[in-house]
Amino acid sequence: xxxxxxxxxxxxxxxxxxxxxxxxxxxxxxxxxxxxxxxxxxxxxxxxxxxxxxxxxxxxxxxxxxxxxxxxxxxxxxxxxxxxxxxxxxxxxxxxxxxxxxxxxxxxxxxxxxxxxxxxxxxxxxxxxxxxxxxxxxxxxxxxxxxxxxxxxxxxxxxxxxxxxxxxxxxxxxxxxxxxxxxxxxxxxxxxxxxxxxxxxxxxxxxxxxxxxxxxxxxxxxxxxxxxxxxxxxxxxxxxxxxxxxxxxxxxxxxxxxxxxxxxxxxxxxxxxxxxx
Numbered sequence: 001x002x003x004x005x006x007x008x009x010x011x012x013x014x015x016x017x018x019x020x021x022x023x024x025x026x027x028x029x030x031x032x033x034x035x036x037x038x039x040x041x042x043x044x045x046x047x048x049x050x051x052x053x054x055x056x057x058x059x060x061x062x063x064x065x066x067x068x069x070x071x072x073x074x075x076x077x078x079x080x081x082x083x084x085x086x087x088x089x090x091x092x093x094x095x096x097x098x099x100x101x102x103x104x105x106x107x108x109x110x111x112x113x114x115x116x117x118x119x120x121x122x123x124x125x126x127x128x129x130x131x132x133x134x135x136x137x138x139x140x141x142x143x144x145x146x147x148x149x150x151x152x153x154x155x156x157x158x159x160x161x162x163x164x165x166x167x168x169x170x171x172x173x174x175x176x177x178x179x180x181x182x183x184x185x186x187x188x189x190x191x192x193x194x195x196x197x198x199x200x201x202x203x204x205x206x207x208x209x210x211x212x213x214x215x216x217x218x219x220x221x222x223x224x225x226x227x228x229x230x231x232x233x234x235x236x237x238x239x240x241x242x243x244x245x246x247x248x249x250x251x252x253x254x255x256x257x258x259x260x261x262x263x264x265x266x267x268x269x270x271x272x273x274x275x276x277x
Contacts, residue, residue: 003168004151006181010230011097012090015143019086020128023076031069036089036100038147039064039074042125044082047075050106058082061111061121065150067100085128087143098226099151102164107150114153120146167212172197176208180220184227185246188220225260228253232269241265 001009015038023046029037031051039048045059051071058064059080066072067089076082091097111118124142127135153159160166167173176193179186186192193216194204208216224245231241242253254264261268 001178001182003174003178003181004148004155006178007099008148010181010227011099013097013099013147014090015140015147016088016090017085017128017139017143018088019084020139022081022083023074024078024081025076027074027076029072029074031071032088033069034091034097036068036091037064037066037070037072038087038089038143040085040121040124040146042083042085042121042129045077045080046082046084047077048106049073049075056108058108061118063107063109063111063117063121063146063150065103065107065109066105067103067107068097068105070105072106083129085124085139085143089147098164098223102160103154107154109150109153114149116149117146117153120149162211162213164212167208170207170211172199173208173211176204176216177212177219180223184220184224185244187246188216190216221256221260225256228257228265229268229272232265233272238265 022044041058041060041062041064043061045057047055047057048064049055049072059077074082074084089100091100109117111121120142124139124146127138127142132138151165154165155169158166158169160169164177167177176196179196180188180193190201190205193208194201197204199207205216208219212219214222224247228241228245231244232238236244238250238253242248242250245253247253247256250265257263257265257268263271
């Protein structure tokens with residue numbers, strides 16, 4: 001399985017289109033938990049202002065992608081109103097999404113810079129702005145496809161220089177990351193990871209930290225915690241979760257949770273689900 005599919009299967013990223021048409025005036029978008037935003041400009045002109053007050057004028061077909069919760073405003077040009085497709089990106093887990101967290105707060109792509117993005121956007125615009133049978137489910141499917149094309153574009157063009165997606169785009173590091181993602185239960189020592197990358201221990205450790213932003217060992221622990229959090233939310237027993245992510249028993253998993261998160265797995269789950277004794 002490829003490196004992107006592994007993560008997309010473990011962590012859902014679903015789109016929910018909530019607006020298609022011409023935008024007049026100002027639209028405000030609030031910071032919603034476990035949710036990002038996707039705006040596709042078909043034509044017209046708009047100004048987008050992020051939550052820090054930074055503004056940018058957009059006047060050609062463009063993707064505006066907020067991977068993580070981020071308040072922002074869109075101001076449409078009254079003389080040349082923007083035609084938009086706007087969607088929420090829903091992360092069904094209450095844990096963080098590793099792909100979304102690996103991206104900047106806002107990403108802008110001109111559709112003219114990517115033929116695949118342009119082709120999918122044209123199909124999406126055709127469905128969004130015409131009244132055809134099956135329009136709603138077709139828009140949803142095309143928007144989900146469009147999101148994957150964005151992530152492919154990021155990987156294929158090495159847009160991210162640091163973080164998880166930079167590691168996934170690297171020919172040698174991606175092999176290691178894919179193996180960790182597929183088999184979190186394996187005992188991933190530095191020797192095994194370096195061998196998989198066909199590098200010396202020191203060269204691999206240095207390259208991994210410079211590219212991904214943390215040591216290989218810390219990455220393995222963090223990935224295991226993310227997987228464990230998802231399994232705990234599925235009401236899996238702590239002992240079973242511990243074995244699934246490479247720990248001998250629930251006590252070993254609890255020690256890792258306390259060291260990284262300051263709480264036990266049970267305490268984390270109660271806090272996440274809103275159960276307070």
